Amino acid sequence: MTYCVGIRTSQGLVLASDSRTNSGIDQVEVCRKMHNFVVPGDRVVTILSSGSLSLTQSVMTRLEQEFRSGAGLAAAANFYDAARCVGGHVRDVAAIDRDYLERDKIGFTVNLLVGGQIRGEPPQLYMVYAQGNPLRCTRLSPYLQIGESKYGRPILDRGIRFGETTLDQAVKYAILSLDSTMRSNVAVGPPIDLLVYGNDDFTIRRYRRLDASDPDLVEIRSNWEQALRKAIADLPQVDFSPLPDQSRVAFTRG
């Protein structure tokens, strides 16, 4: 399993991924799911991956070969074209592998988040599906998730607003969303890769890899749980008076 999240606000992007990969519960490994492509001063493209490790590795290898040759992500004229370039490689790998997987009842599972900026446009964030088609993150739904997305979603729904949330705040939301997910699903695990991309950076200025015992992660988690308990205590109490009429709320006897 995997959990990756991308948040897009008016100040830029926050991208975060876990690092656990497993095939069965007895084969659990650490694996980086964040892949960065940079042409300093011109473009940053970050890809977060979930799904079959074999398949996402193939997609990333082919993207890297193309990028090193100066084509593909190095040459895309805009971010929509970059997302289409990624989707094209997903389709190429599907053409090579999909039939062989399906005849053994193994699904072709690849989901990618593609975020960053190409000079001439504001930062962008896309999801690329296993079918290769792209979905753009909008101001009204200013985040995208792949993998085990449900546990980490409520905190994002309650808090993230495109025009209001600062990048510093978005970092905290991303960490809490990952941390909630790691706590509830053992197939999602540390370290957390964390990248903050500010508008017009065109290079990677803020990147961290937080392992399970990272002091910042431990402090955020502990402060957060204390703050939640205090917030619960401060909420108004629910009034249950008067005593309900038993026969209206229950089957009764005697």
Place this chain on the structure above:
Amino acid sequence: MTYCVGIRTSQGLVLASDSRTNSGIDQVEVCRKMHNFVVPGDRVVTILSSGSLSLTQSVMTRLEQEFRSGAGLAAAANFYDAARCVGGHVRDVAAIDRDYLERDKIGFTVNLLVGGQIRGEPPQLYMVYAQGNPLRCTRLSPYLQIGESKYGRPILDRGIRFGETTLDQAVKYAILSLDSTMRSNVAVGPPIDLLVYGNDDFTIRRYRRLDASDPDLVEIRSNWEQALRKAIADLPQVDFSPLPDQSRVAFTRG
């Protein structure tokens, strides 16, 4: 879809359920999923239901008929027997309906939470699976969920402690857990049925049905979102210095 949660603390139980039922997105109805059986001074048994409405209705109808005759839930000597009684009716309905569903590729989906107290024991909380077997809620995992459980779980994991959480606090956790789920999945919806059972009540003293515009629900939701934003703002900021070595964190060109 459905979401129901039961919380068990040293002070008693909190049970909560949503009220939305649907078969397809164009047939959405309101349906009560909380069913209470009371013998005042002797026992309270509350059942929360998820799964096929037809199947859970059958189970509840048979439990009610038996209870009114003074048998079944009215006569169970202890709560384990009560949970087994519920499981027995699940198996009876499976014996009647399961083959007819499965030949049309429809699953036999029934999940129940059974909470309450029978005189002579402390309060108990069980899950009863579609196979009829019971699972007891323990002090180390002091809550159980059925239905769409993931969105509403992180808040419970962070906050609920058997020996520390008061019933008044547990009510707020239950409401927030339901509210987070309703916000993220339109197949879970109001009103919320909410029952608080204090140790040795042996009757229903605290019951509320909160519709979407209930002032208490609206106030809790609004205060909670404000408190979360403040808690995020108060968390320590993550330090991203120094500038990372580009070639170590990215494929670079130019």
